[in-house]
Amino acid sequence: MKLLSIAIPCYNSEAYMRHCIESLLPGGDEVEILIVDDGSTKDRTAEIADEYERKYPGICRAIHQENGGHGEAVNTGLRNAEGIYYKVVDSDDWVDEAAYQEILSTLRRFVCGEETLDMLISNFVYEKQGAKRKKVMNYRTAxxxxxxxxxxxxxxxxxxxxxxxxxxxxxxxxxxECGLELPKHTFYVDNIFVYQPLPHVKTMYYLNVNFYRYFIGREDQSVNEEVMIGRIDQQIRVTKLMLGYCDVTKLKKRKLRRYMVRYLEIMMTVSSILAIKSGTEENMAKKKELWQYLRKLNLTLYLRLRWGFLGQGTNLPGKSGRKFSIAGYKITQKFFGFN
Known part of the structure; x- marks a missing residue:
């Protein structure tokens, strides 16, 4: 049995997937690298996946499937995983080698010991193209x-x-065990991957190392703002799914409840801001429908989110209110370094 399974969803990823795979190879025989070719047709993604399987048998596995989207590639990785732990690394991202070794050492310690670890958390770095200062997301204060x-x-x-x-x-x-299965042909499902299992997590460990390098800068990238506006239906779909996984207002663990409520708050905020920034009445109607959906689904949660700071900020009336909402979002965006 492997210590760690790492799935790499690949879709026409020839230009950058080698860098990703090479950064993961130092894990050696304890790690399996599942290169999931999600129906790539425009380049040599499938051939490169097969090449690494031939070159590193027992470490790299090439899995080919019909195109199902990022979520289905993650599902396929999970179905095939033989590791005790599971990680997803996108094909245009990579990991830091020194931090990688610390991660593996920590996982190894728990596997060999008596205590069970459900979730390991580490830092990630926004590798934003053209940015002089790289933003690090760490959790030291939390x-x-x-x-x-x-x-x-x-x-x-x-x-x-x-x-x-x-x-x-x-x-x-x-x-x-928690039944995680991400929807096919849908972007932004990484939010579901992180959110849905949380009520099942009993034990955690935080390693303060800058492990994951998250690349931002491709024009076709799913987090590009114009692309996100064009895919607002998918953002809303993911948000609705997350709202329905469990009644977060009834979770007994107070800090878990608070964290999951705040996660839903940011999902509602992003969907609302994208609708506002699009400038179309069609998308504004979708924003209104999303809030109405939440109200019917869970009135307690609706009141908490609608009249919270972010909820009020994204539901200001009139054109001036919309401008204020966008300005507030831009300040937050600049401060935290996302997108």
């Missing part, structure tokens, strides 16, 4: 360091400080 802890031990997450797919490694069986 999580205890270098010790096994539970939700009761979590401190306060600041605004903009969220655990994302880039920062998390889950125990493989936990993901399977």
């Amino acid at each position: 999580l205890p360091q270098n010790e096994l802890f539970t939700w009761d031990d979590v401190k306060v997450f600041m605004l903009g400080q969220y655990i994302l797919m880039h920062s998390v490694i889950y125990r493989t069986e936990l993901l399977r």
Whole structure:
């Protein structure tokens, strides 16, 4: 059995997938690298995946499937994973080697010991093209360091400080037991990957190392703002799915409840801001429908989000209100370094 399975969803990724795979090879025989070719047709992605499987048998595995989108590639990786832990690394991203070794050492310690670790968290770096200063997302103020802890031990997450797919490694069986299955042909499902399993997580460990390097800068990238506006239906779909996974207002663990509510708050905010920035009445109607959907689904949660700081900021009336909402979003965007 492998210590860690790493899935790399690849779709026409010839230009950058080698860099990603090469950064993961130093994990050696303890790691399996699942290169999931998601129906690539425009380049040599499939051939490169096969090449690495031939060159590194027992470490790299090439898996070919019909195109199902990023989420289905993650699902396929999970279905094929033989590792005790599971990580997703996107094909245009990479990892830091020194931090990688610390990650593996930590996982190894828990596998060999008596305590069970459900989720390991580490930092990630925004490798934003053209940016002089690289933003690091760390969790020093929110999580205890270098010790096994539970939700009761979590401190306060600041605004903009969220655990994302880039920062998390889950125990493989936990993901399977919680029934994680991401929707096909849908972007932004990484939010579901991180969010849905949280109520099942009992133990966590935070390693304060800059492990994951998250590249931002391609024009066709899913987090490009214009692309996001064009895919607002998918952003809203993911948000609705997340709203329905469980009634977060009834979670018994207070700090888990607070964190998950705040995650839903930012999902509602992003969907609302994209609708406002699009400038179309059609998308504004979709924004209104999303809030109405939440109101019918869970009135308690609706009141909490609608009249919270971000909810009020994204529902200001008139053109001047919309301008104010966008200005506030831009300030937040610049401060936290996302997109």
